[in-house]
Ligand code: ATP
Ligand code: ZN
């Protein structure tokens with residue numbers, strides 16, 4: 001990619017979240033990730049180019065130097081920082097505007113700095129058979145927090161019984177963010193139990209909200225509808241999936257197609273890369289009290305024995321372990337945040353030495369890893385816990401991308417075989433994306449939000465009892 005010869009016609013709209021907008025190259029397997037700003041800020045308070053560059057560099061370094069070592073080298077692709085011609089960025093912004101979903105248009109793409117990230121397009125995976133024309137399938141899951149807080153600082157009993165995601169659903173419904181409750185519960189997905197994971201993914205399919213997207217050949221084919229009142233069409237999804245899951249001459253029912261698809265996703269989420277040693281893998285297992293959410297729609301019997309735990313190096317275990325660096329809960333962390341604030345007020349120059357806002361280098365990771373286990377009243381302890389909390393927040397907000405390339409053409413070469421040896425075969429690749437640093441300044445907001453969500457939940461439960 002030659003940065004001085006960028007042409008907006010080589011790029012198309014790919015997707016966006018709350019903080020960034022992504023365009024993909026029409027030929028090469030690359031995407032550009034550009035930042036967004038609230039539209040009212042765009043003119044008056046836009047950053048200098050230098051500040052914007054530093055911001056992008058921070059995102060890149062945090063992903064490469066902090067999250068990648070914690071989550072595993074093989075899952076994280078940090079890409080590279082690029083400086084794009086302003087003319088290109090402006091043309092691009094105009095070109096893609098009409099394709100953006102309405103609910104995202106409260107923010108505008110940064111067209112001032114020209115800074116962005118160039119990343120591999122994770123919705124692609126080269127086919128493993130040249131004869132196979134079926135494009136790759138890609139499932140993106142934003143799993144959210146997979147455990148119940150175990151901190152002694154937690155004051156409300158319901159936080160030990162109902163997970164944050166399930167409580168937050170009620171709050172979001174009341175605030176009009178969504179029109180229907182999602183039955184997805186992250187604790188089911190992270191349980192390691194095939195049955196519970198199956199139900200979790202089925203619930204994501206039924207109500208994807210912003211937790212599930214499906215791509216085929218790099219194109220989005222399934223996600224929440226822009227018109228939130230409409231439900232996405234599962235039959236349409238089955239039509240897309242059918243060519244990947246039909247075997248021999250037999251016709252599969254929709255249920256079988258969906259069921260095989262879900263099982264494929266489950267095995268990718270549990271895979272550790274070394275397929276032959278699956279029998280004696282070490283497991284990451286949580287105490288039973290931490291893995292059962294009372295709001296999960298699953299039957300009690302299924303939940304009773306917690307779950308088999310997660311294979312040690314699978315993507316879910318890596319994410320869960322990083323999320324669990326938040327071991328004080330926001331209620332235990334907030335007083336430490338205030339200790340840091342007071343200290344910085346007295347010694348403002350210490351902010352740099354303590355790396356409160358970066359640089360996100362090996363020294364930062366060291367501070368995260370070597371924080372004392374017990375509170376020795378030191379500033380180092382308070383800072384260490386704050387940094388750990390921020391790292392955990394990133395892991396609670398990331399997405400998993402699972403890409404499948406079919407390699408089943410062999411079956412067609414053996415039409416005489418009535419019973420196929422394997423039903424469907426795919427090469428798969430698993431990555432983690434959206435690993436931006438969460439700002440230190442957002443901690444008071446997190447504290448307030450936690451109180452609001454819990455109080456709303458308690459109130460609504462009380463009202464219905
Ligand atoms: P959030 O609101 O979840 O924090 P965000 O604004 O930080 O999101 P991303 O999640 O990084 O933005 O990107 C938005 C979307 O773009 C993703 O949900 C994903 O569908 C797509 N995307 C991002 N990076 C890539 C990539 N490397 N390859 C393919 N698609 C990508
Ligand atoms: Zn739950």
Ligand code: MG
Nearest residue numbers: 017398399434
């Ligand atoms: Mg995202």
Ligand code: MG
Nearest residue numbers: 017019434436
């Ligand atoms: Mg993000």
